[in-house]
Amino acid sequence: MSDYDSRRPWGRYEILQDTPTYKVKSIWVEPGHRLSLQRHQKRQEHWFIVSGVADVVLGEESFKRYPGETVDVQVGQLHRIGNSGTEVMIFIEVQTGTYFGEDDIERIQDDYAR
Numbered sequence: 001m002s003d004y005d006s007r008r009p010w011g012r013y014e015i016l017q018d019t020p021t022y023k024v025k026s027i028w029v030e031p032g033h034r035l036s037l038q039r040h041q042k043r044q045e046h047w048f049i050v051s052g053v054a055d056v057v058l059g060e061e062s063f064k065r066y067p068g069e070t071v072d073v074q075v076g077q078l079h080r081i082g083n084s085g086t087e088v089m090i091f092i093e094v095q096t097g098t099y100f101g102e103d104d105i106e107r108i109q110d111d112y113a114r
């Protein structure tokens with residue numbers, strides 16, 4: 001694992017690019033796990049599903065996304081992604097905005113009490 005590879009209770013992510021104007025991550029979500037329900041004040045996100053099936057919450061909506069499909073998350077919008085399938089779900093996340101630090105995550109609900 002590199003310095004840009006981080007393990008989390010739900011899986012792991014690897015930072016592919018980190019610049020002053022955007023950040024790109026590859027994110028692996030293990031079966032039966034999901035990230036926190038969260039929002040950001042300084043960035044928006046674009047998700048591209050690579051493999052597996054993504055369970056998405058975006059605002060008041062819940063839906064699935066499949067390989068080759070995308071999701072756009074606006075600044076301040078509640079969102080969550082998870083994996084209720086039996087194989088690892090992988091997606092690429094492109095963040096754009098003014099700040100990309102982990103402290104711009106406002107967790108509303110978290111399965112891992114973070």
